[in-house]
Amino acid sequence: MSTSFQNIKGTFDILPDAYTDDGGTRVAPTAEWRYVERTVRDVMARYNLEEIRTPVLEPTDLVARGVGAGTDIVQKEMFAFERAGTNYVLRPEVTAPVVRSFLQHHLDQRGGVQKLFYIGPCFRAEQPQKGRYRQFHQFGIEILGTDDARADAETIAIMTAIYDALGISDTRLRINTLGTPDRREKYVEALREYLEPYADELSETSQRRLEANPLRVLDTKLEHEQKILQEAPQLIEYVSDESLAHYDRVKELLADLDVAYVEDPLLVRGLDYYTETTFELEGADLGAQSALAGGGRYDRLAEVLGSDEPVPATGFAAGMERLFLALDAAEADRPKGPAADVFIAALGEKAERWVFQTTQDLREAGLHVALDLKGRSLKAQMREANRQAADYTLIIGGNELDAEKATVKEMESGDQVEVPFDELTDYLTTKCDVDGA
Numbered sequence: 001m002s003t004s005f006q007n008i009k010g011t012f013d014i015l016p017d018a019y020t021d022d023g024g025t026r027v028a029p030t031a032e033w034r035y036v037e038r039t040v041r042d043v044m045a046r047y048n049l050e051e052i053r054t055p056v057l058e059p060t061d062l063v064a065r066g067v068g069a070g071t072d073i074v075q076k077e078m079f080a081f082e083r084a085g086t087n088y089v090l091r092p093e094v095t096a097p098v099v100r101s102f103l104q105h106h107l108d109q110r111g112g113v114q115k116l117f118y119i120g121p122c123f124r125a126e127q128p129q130k131g132r133y134r135q136f137h138q139f140g141i142e143i144l145g146t147d148d149a150r151a152d153a154e155t156i157a158i159m160t161a162i163y164d165a166l167g168i169s170d171t172r173l174r175i176n177t178l179g180t181p182d183r184r185e186k187y188v189e190a191l192r193e194y195l196e197p198y199a200d201e202l203s204e205t206s207q208r209r210l211e212a213n214p215l216r217v218l219d220t221k222l223e224h225e226q227k228i229l230q231e232a233p234q235l236i237e238y239v240s241d242e243s244l245a246h247y248d249r250v251k252e253l254l255a256d257l258d259v260a261y262v263e264d265p266l267l268v269r270g271l272d273y274y275t276e277t278t279f280e281l282e283g284a285d286l287g288a289q290s291a292l293a294g295g296g297r298y299d300r301l302a303e304v305l306g307s308d309e310p311v312p313a314t315g316f317a318a319g320m321e322r323l324f325l326a327l328d329a330a331e332a333d334r335p336k337g338p339a340a341d342v343f344i345a346a347l348g349e350k351a352e353r354w355v356f357q358t359t360q361d362l363r364e365a366g367l368h369v370a371l372d373l374k375g376r377s378l379k380a381q382m383r384e385a386n387r388q389a390a391d392y393t394l395i396i397g398g399n400e401l402d403a404e405k406a407t408v409k410e411m412e413s414g415d416q417v418e419v420p421f422d423e424l425t426d427y428l429t430t431k432c433d434v435d436g437a
């Protein structure tokens, strides 16, 4: 079969079965996505977070302001459009939307600290490659309303707990402090002054960053640029004593929780709204797209979005697609999708009708029942029963209808028993450990 249509480049379908995409990456089946999402939700519940769901469409200005005009996202990666005088963007991340929602709905009035998590699609017009898509999926958290170092440490602990729960242990947590914006501005000036004489030696990307957002030059992966940076002024020298004390406290708390980390004075991350603690979780063997998740403190974002009061906050965002790359690299266990409890094959029109009705009764009793909807041969129906990996198979024909008994075959052992029709529901619900409806 064929169609003249294809999914858009940089997006992908999630199918009932795993498959390999054009770039040679395994795309996990729906059952694995559900398992990962379930694990994420379980960990979130243990850490006392509540779910928030915000729209995929947001005002373009929210992203431009919230993520920052100097960022790659806003400069070249937004899927933004105008319609009847309104500017829309497909959200490229979820922090700015969550803070918008928090402010709009006065969630602070619920009292205390708000601990929120999300899972959902995000959109960035990046060059698609392994682990980098135009529609991808993030999960993450935002802890709003506290500047306590415990919130920073707990944010990191929740992030690492999720990878631990999934059996991904080959990771590296890098942390740094960005200090406060006023000190950072002074540092950025010093950095710019230091880098300007080297401008001609910098890559086009770094030259652009030097203009728009010099901190991002520190992100470079190019060796000759890293060499230039060795002698550059260090952010930590500009950070206030108060910020350093906060950072020390975060490190102390991480040690208390046995969360391993390395300090990386060059870690700055791409988004403008970060202050104080910042961090990134890397996976081993993931090549260029090694960043599994990242985040930090963003005490200024609420005001940037128009709040008359500051809302100190921390959060992290993690990519699902990268998580699956790490799951594959770790060869971590994943459950298969649920198999059918029962497959019922029918021979002949009368049997088909009886099977169709009985299937409904069994399903109402809570059983997962599969049947043929095409009138195929017995052989084809048995092939289907195998594909469905059904635990029990029934074959119903004229003889069974006359005797009002079904032969129930347990597929694993091959054992067969005869069960009167009127005992069938009880028999199968007991065998398959299903609570009747």
Ligand code: AMP
Pocket: 093, 124, 126, 131, 132, 133, 134, 136, 137, 138, 270, 291, 292, 293, 294, 295, 317, 318, 319, 320, 321, 322
């Ligand atoms: P960021 O919001 O840029 O800090 O991204 C947080 C996480 O989302 C990253 O660590 C990645 O795991 C994931 N991510 C970001 N951009 C993409 C993308 N284009 N495709 C797939 N995953 C992404």
